[in-house]
Amino acid sequence: xxxxxxxxxxxxxxxxxxxxxxxxxxxxxxxxxxxxxxxxxxxxxxxxxxxxxxxxxxxxxxxxxxxxxxxxxxxxxxxxxxxxxxxxxxxxxxxxxxxxxxxxxxxxxxxxxxxxxxxxxxxxxxxxxxxxxxxxxxxxxxxxxxxxxxxxxxxxxxxxxxxxxxxxxxxxxxxxxxxxxxxxxxxxxxxxxxxxxxxxxxxxxxxxxxxxxxxxxxxxxxxxxxxxxxxxxxxxxxxxxxxxxxxxxxxxxxxxxxxxxxxxxxxxxxxxxxxxxxxxxxxxxxxxxxxxxxxxxxxxxxxxxxxxxxxxxxxxxxxxxxxxxxxxxxxxxxxxxxxxxxxxxxxxxxxxxxxxxxxxxxxxxxxxxxxxxxxxxxxxxxxxxxxxxxxxxxxxxxxxxxxxxxxxxxxxxxxxxxxxxxxxxxxxxxxxxxxxxxxxxxxxxxxxxxxxxxxxxxxxxxxxxxxxxxxxxxxxxxxxxxxxxxxxxxxxxxxxxxxxxxxxxxxxxxxxxxxxxxxxxxxxxxxxxxxxxxxxxxxxxxxxxxxxxxxxxxxxxxxxxxxxxxxxxxxxxxxxxxxxxxxxxxxxxxxxxxxxxxxxxxxxxxxxxxxxxxxxxxxxxxxxxxxxxxxxxxxxxxxxxxxxxxxxxxxxxxxxxxxxxxxxxxxxxxxxxxxxxxxxxxxxxxxxxxxxxxxxxxxxxxxxxxxxxxxxxxxxxxxxxxxxxxxxxxxxxxxxxxxxxxxxxxxxxxxxxxxxxxxxxxxxxxxxxxxxxxx
Numbered sequence: 001x002x003x004x005x006x007x008x009x010x011x012x013x014x015x016x017x018x019x020x021x022x023x024x025x026x027x028x029x030x031x032x033x034x035x036x037x038x039x040x041x042x043x044x045x046x047x048x049x050x051x052x053x054x055x056x057x058x059x060x061x062x063x064x065x066x067x068x069x070x071x072x073x074x075x076x077x078x079x080x081x082x083x084x085x086x087x088x089x090x091x092x093x094x095x096x097x098x099x100x101x102x103x104x105x106x107x108x109x110x111x112x113x114x115x116x117x118x119x120x121x122x123x124x125x126x127x128x129x130x131x132x133x134x135x136x137x138x139x140x141x142x143x144x145x146x147x148x149x150x151x152x153x154x155x156x157x158x159x160x161x162x163x164x165x166x167x168x169x170x171x172x173x174x175x176x177x178x179x180x181x182x183x184x185x186x187x188x189x190x191x192x193x194x195x196x197x198x199x200x201x202x203x204x205x206x207x208x209x210x211x212x213x214x215x216x217x218x219x220x221x222x223x224x225x226x227x228x229x230x231x232x233x234x235x236x237x238x239x240x241x242x243x244x245x246x247x248x249x250x251x252x253x254x255x256x257x258x259x260x261x262x263x264x265x266x267x268x269x270x271x272x273x274x275x276x277x278x279x280x281x282x283x284x285x286x287x288x289x290x291x292x293x294x295x296x297x298x299x300x301x302x303x304x305x306x307x308x309x310x311x312x313x314x315x316x317x318x319x320x321x322x323x324x325x326x327x328x329x330x331x332x333x334x335x336x337x338x339x340x341x342x343x344x345x346x347x348x349x350x351x352x353x354x355x356x357x358x359x360x361x362x363x364x365x366x367x368x369x370x371x372x373x374x375x376x377x378x379x380x381x382x383x384x385x386x387x388x389x390x391x392x393x394x395x396x397x398x399x400x401x402x403x404x405x406x407x408x409x410x411x412x413x414x415x416x417x418x419x420x421x422x423x424x425x426x427x428x429x430x431x432x433x434x435x436x437x438x439x440x441x442x443x444x445x446x447x448x449x450x451x452x453x454x455x456x457x458x459x460x461x462x463x464x465x466x467x468x469x470x471x472x473x474x475x476x477x478x479x480x481x482x483x484x485x486x487x488x489x490x491x492x493x494x495x496x497x498x499x500x501x502x503x504x505x506x507x508x509x510x511x512x513x514x515x516x517x518x519x520x521x522x523x524x525x526x527x528x529x530x531x532x533x534x535x536x537x538x539x540x541x542x543x544x545x546x547x548x549x550x551x552x553x554x555x556x557x558x559x560x561x562x563x564x565x566x567x568x569x570x571x572x573x574x575x576x577x578x579x580x581x582x583x584x585x586x587x588x589x590x591x592x593x594x595x596x597x598x599x600x601x602x603x604x605x606x607x608x609x610x611x612x613x614x615x616x617x618x619x620x621x622x623x624x625x626x627x628x629x630x631x632x633x634x635x636x637x638x639x640x641x642x643x644x645x646x647x648x649x650x651x652x653x654x655x656x657x658x659x660x661x662x663x664x665x666x667x668x669x670x671x672x673x674x675x676x677x678x679x680x681x682x683x684x685x686x687x688x689x690x691x692x693x694x695x696x697x698x699x700x701x702x703x704x705x706x707x708x709x710x711x712x713x714x715x716x717x718x719x720x721x722x723x724x725x726x727x728x729x730x731x732x733x734x735x736x737x738x739x740x741x742x743x744x745x746x747x748x749x750x751x752x753x754x755x756x757x758x759x760x761x762x763x764x765x766x767x768x769x770x771x772x773x774x775x
Contacts, residue, residue, distance in 0.1 A: 012117075
């Protein structure tokens with residue numbers, strides 16, 4: 001294990017230090033194994049590394065704290081059932097490095113705020129509760145009793161429960177998530193924003209409107225057996241690498257895969273499976289049969305054009321294209337939808353918005369026509385645009401026309417990038433839970449939950465800036481770096497009277513403080529959890545609605561750590577008082593008692609304790625797979641969506657923020673992104689060579705990125721190196737969270753209120769001259 005980097009290594013490497021090599025044409029292989037082990041052994045001991053890797057994603061082990069890709073059935077899992085980034089993430093958590101009170105005595109909050117995200121993370125695990133008191137610039141230790149009492153008194157002193165916000169990140173298990181939403185609602189507020197507000201909220205909104213469910217409806221078996229998989233706006237090679245194994249199985253069964261993305265991504269080109277001879281010494285497996293390099297925000301136009309072509313194919317050969325029986329018995333609004341398409345789709349607009357040729361779209365139509373079973377997979381490349389919800393609704397229209405909902409080997413597959421983010425929503429972490437959930441929760445715990453919807457993430461930031469929120473409590477996550485409009489977010493946080501973070505490791509959010517700020521260190525997913533009732537486990541829900549247990553296997557990083565369940569239970573008792581209808585002390589001692597209550601409140605969790613201990617857990621039912629659509633009409637709804645596309649004015653580009661390969665959510669592990677050929681710095685912006693020539697720029701130039709928004713506020717990300725890269729013409733890409741500063745707080749998706757991080761209009765200003773392309 002290496003020592004943590006020192007203070008003189010705390011700065012983020014500038015763009016001029018970047019080394020650029022050609023992008024890779026394949027993902028994983030032996031280099032993935034080498035990188036995973038190198039990073040893991042630099043963080044943890046050989047023993048800890050072996051324990052974590054051999055227990056991760058196993059039936060008696062713990063769930064990977066990284067992405068939410070599902071596990072194969074018990075009996076079908078590899079001994080090494082993890083990917084490169086999962087190995088890095090779990091051993092980043094299992095690191096032997098420790099942050100003690102001496103660290104916070106040495107470094108002020110101001111000094112820590114100037115350090116890079118990578119440096120903060122590399123300091124190690126948090127070990128004791130810490131407080132930054134009003135007027136101080138240092139954290140100091142305090143007892144758990146005093147820490148929780150401080151938060152409780154602040155909450156009790158609010159003029160209204162709605163002056164508090166309870167934020168959740170996807171790392172939290174089902175049990176603590178259920179308790180947090182129960183605590184917040186007993187306290188009197190629905191202010192329960194979460195990380196879903198910033199990623200798949202658009203998916204949930206669109207699927208609720210069209211199918212009556214907020215989740216996908218496919219299983220791994222559907223992925224294996226689909227005739228055609230269309231992957232949109234995602235990079236599985238870096239963000240959910242185990243998906244590549246499932247895509248490989250689909251290809252081995254004769255399936256076809258189409259990748260639609262502004263950037264070519266190595267994992268969607270070829271997969272070198274390191275657990276097979278072919279992936280180690282052979283050529284691996286070609287993944288995408290076709291790559292459609294679409295312009296940012298062009299997916300709505302693509303599906304409108306594609307669906308019109310399907311209607312015209314049905315006109316030419318009635319009864320051979322559309323699934324009339326399914327449409328007539330299970331859907332509503334088809335005639336109106338068909339008329340809308342026929343009268344509104346403009347091919348010049350479609351081609352301009354997508355950057356594709358009509359021949360490419362017609363080829364995709366032909367693939368659809370020859371495929372009985374179709375799965376649509378997507379991630380945040382689709383969900384973070386102003387018109388994301390209409391885009392996903394239009395994709396559902398295609399599946400409805402073909403009868404590809406509820407049929408084996410077909411359906412919708414929004415791929416979550418954060419472990420248990422879907423489970424947290426199932427447990428009630430949402431500012432606008434359905435009334436039935438609220439009624440059942442109130443009945444179970446003998447209280448009346450608050451009726452008014454609460455604040456989502458964007459509205460929480462607005463309320464903090466306006467002084468309407470005084471207390472911010474975060475269960476996991478790195479709120480300051482995950483959110484848009486960094487300066488606005490930081491301004492809001494600093495206006496709070498108290499901020500508190502339940503965390504495993506140091507991050508930027510601990511350096512942006514309310515008047516009083518607390519760090520509450522907690523157990524990691526990989527650590528054993530001993531309570532008064534013995535050793536406990538938590539549960540999680542993956543992207544395909546499979547619920548299973550997660551048992552930690554390592555000793556806790558510090559004797560002072562509390563579990564998330566313990567922290568929430570004790571805080572609730574201190575805030576709400578002893579007695580009442582909720583047995584908080586019993587919940588802390590026996591997590592099974594929490595699951596018994598979940599079983600009586602949350603649909604699909606009956607006999608929770610008995611079913612979750614079975615190998616592999618159990619699936620939550622998807623009503624659409626039984627032909628039941630919980631919409632207002634009782635049928636799946638065709639939707640009529642107005643055409644929208646992104647247009648940058650002359651001299652500007654449309655920017656998307658992306659993750660690097662060596663990164664998990666907001667935390668970069670290194671400054672490298674080897675699949676894209678970027679090494680040594682994250683302050684780079686990828687631009688098509690044609691656009692560079694148009695703008696009078698060259699590869700290697702240093703520029704500031706300046707976003708353009710109707711409020712006239714200048715949002716600037718400084719000193720980036722230009723990289724000539726094969727992204728779509730008119731589009732650029734740079735890393736998140738460094739470019740979050742460019743995303744205006746009010747630039748959000750219609751309906752879902754999700755920040756538009758994949759559709760930012762920017763201009764590039766050369767550091768040694770005037771703005772370019774504007775003369």
